[in-house]
Amino acid sequence: MKSKTILILFVSMLSVIIVGLSIVAIRLLSSNNIISALLVIIGGLLLIIISFSVLKREIGYLKEGIPFDDERSKKTRMYAAGYSYFISIYIWLTLLIFQSHIDRDDILITGLLGMAISFWLSWAILSKRKGIE
Secondary structure, three states, X not given: OOHHHHHHHHHHHHHHHHHXXXXXXXXXXXXXXHHHHHHHHHHHHHHHHHHHHHHHHHHHHHHHOOOOOOHHHHHHHHHHHHHXXXXXXXXXXXXXXXXXXXXXXXXXXXXXXXXXXXXXXXXXXXXXXXXXX
């Protein structure tokens, strides 16, 4: 896919997520669940701040003509996916050990969040490493 197409898809996806979070926050505020609404609003604001920093960097790369997907970034994502897969297996095994003490919904949310965080951490560590070429 071209860099401009990926950028447009990213912006449209971000817009849909922000609109969805806004609707959830409004419904939580109307049901007097202020703490949950504040958490959703703070999460949405963090998402916006992080996304704008990523968008600013990627638009700069696009103007300079640097490709969005080069060989090193593909290899980094591949290695990060492998490492995060094994980390997520341990996360799920740990959650299954404590399944009698934790709600099923909490297990699913924690497991999925742990998988996402493990991929992000693996990618962040591997993208700084010099030996992946």
